[in-house]
Amino acid sequence: MKKLKGLIAAPFTPMDEIGDINYNQIETLIELYENNGIKGAFVGGSTGEGASLSFNEKKSLIEAWGQLKSPKMKTLMMLGGTSLKEMQELAIHTRQFNLDGISILSPYYYRPSSVDQLVDFCKKVAEVVPELPFYYYHIPGLTGGNFSMAEFLKIAEYKIPNLVGIKYSSANIMDCHLCQNYKNGKYDILWGVDEALLSGLSIGIEGAVGSTYNYAAPLYNQIIDAFQENNLVKAEKLQLKAVKMVELLVKYGGIGAGKAFMKLIGVDCGWFRQPVSKPTDNQVRQLKKDLEDIGFFEFCSKLS
Numbered sequence: 001m002k003k004l005k006g007l008i009a010a011p012f013t014p015m016d017e018i019g020d021i022n023y024n025q026i027e028t029l030i031e032l033y034e035n036n037g038i039k040g041a042f043v044g045g046s047t048g049e050g051a052s053l054s055f056n057e058k059k060s061l062i063e064a065w066g067q068l069k070s071p072k073m074k075t076l077m078m079l080g081g082t083s084l085k086e087m088q089e090l091a092i093h094t095r096q097f098n099l100d101g102i103s104i105l106s107p108y109y110y111r112p113s114s115v116d117q118l119v120d121f122c123k124k125v126a127e128v129v130p131e132l133p134f135y136y137y138h139i140p141g142l143t144g145g146n147f148s149m150a151e152f153l154k155i156a157e158y159k160i161p162n163l164v165g166i167k168y169s170s171a172n173i174m175d176c177h178l179c180q181n182y183k184n185g186k187y188d189i190l191w192g193v194d195e196a197l198l199s200g201l202s203i204g205i206e207g208a209v210g211s212t213y214n215y216a217a218p219l220y221n222q223i224i225d226a227f228q229e230n231n232l233v234k235a236e237k238l239q240l241k242a243v244k245m246v247e248l249l250v251k252y253g254g255i256g257a258g259k260a261f262m263k264l265i266g267v268d269c270g271w272f273r274q275p276v277s278k279p280t281d282n283q284v285r286q287l288k289k290d291l292e293d294i295g296f297f298e299f300c301s302k303l304s
Contacts, residue, residue: 001101001133001164003188004074004207006039007221009214010047012259013061015270021057023064028267028303029214030070036217036301039207040074041065042103042167042190046142047211047258050078052273055086059093066097074100078137081105084124091129101133102126103167106145115147119156126160133164139192140170150178153187164188167209171196177203194220195246198239201227215261216245219299244294252279252287260284264291265300 014025033041043065044050044058053061062077069075077094079087079102091102104125112118126134136156140146149166156163165188168176180189180203191200194210197220213220219242226235249257256276262269263284271278279287291297 001074003165004040004190006207006224007037007213007217008040008042008074008076008190008207008209009033009038009217010042010045010209010211012211012214012262012269013044013048013053014268015273017270019270019273021053021061022270023060025267025269026064027068029269030068030073032214032267032301032303033217034070034072035303037221038073038213038217040076040100041069042076042078042209043099044078045103045137045167045209046139046169046255047214048078049273049276050080052276055083055090058090062090062093062097062099066094066099069099076101076103076133076135078103078105079125081107081137081143082109084121087125088128091125091132095129095132101135101164102129103135103137105137105139106143106147108143108145111144112147115151115155118145118147119152119159122156122163123159126162130162132162134160134162135165135167135188135190136163137167138170139167149175150182153179153182157183157186165190167192169193169209173199173203176200176205180204195243196239197223197242198227198235201235211255211258212242212246212249212261214258215265215267215301216242216296216299217301219245222299241294241299245291245296248287248290248294251290252283253277257287260287261291264288266303 014022079090169192191208
């Protein structure tokens with residue numbers, strides 16, 4: 001598998017009014033991505049409520065994305081981070097439905113005590129589908145797996161032949177830089193901090209996974225274009241717009257408010273499952289006003 005370049009969306013898992021998965025809306029998400037320069041989808045992660053989905057729901061999600069996946073995009077499945085047996089079964093299911101790769105988190109209940117233990121755990125999942133690219137999903141702020149990813153690569157290189165790279169959702173720029181340059185860039189390091197995309201680009205990152213790419217892909221593509229044109233002043237100004245947008249996301253509830261952004265661009269993905277809270281109707285109306293004030297609707301993603 002070639003390295004992923006450009007923006008990789010972390011899709012919301014669409015929910016209906018009673019909190020069941022609305023599989024029909026996945027096709028709308030794919031259309032949205034194709035229309036806004038998205039190069040891939042990283043399904044079932046934090047934005048996709050992977051930790052809130054049942055085993056059977058994850059299997060059905062794999063099936064839906066496998067049946068609908070666009071030839072223009074790579075589609076990866078995040079399998080989980082607690083049950084080894086479930087992740088092995090899901091990995092096999094992912095292969096059966098022709099998705100392009102798998103990923104897992106650090107176990108976050110019974111946590112590994114060392115990088116070696118983490119690598120061995122990852123190996124047990126990756127080896128059941130040796131032909132599928134495997135990405136480790138590094139998000140220590142949620143899992144507590146705060147290990148050096150540079151050390152992870154040094155060990156995993158010899159134990160996980162199908163290791164392709166890391167989804168790096170941490171602001172540890174030094175560790176990420178070491179990963180990016182490990183053995184002359186052998187591995188695909190995907191940047192996972194949307195509000196600091198420019199920082200990732202500055203150390204050579206070429207692919208990025210994020211939730212805000214769902215609804216603001218044109219802005220981030222402009223950041224990438226400006227950086228590649230060596231217009232750093234323009235890139236920084238554009239990045240500041242993203243910072244202000246993420247500031248509003250945090251103001252109105254963080255990850256749970258992301259689906260309000262989607263509603264405001266015309267793509268209804270329902271709301272997050274509990275215990276994630278949702279903004280009130282009044283808050284959504286105020287959010288719309290605040291977004292208008294920062295010019296969001298000039299750079300947001302559009303269905304057509």
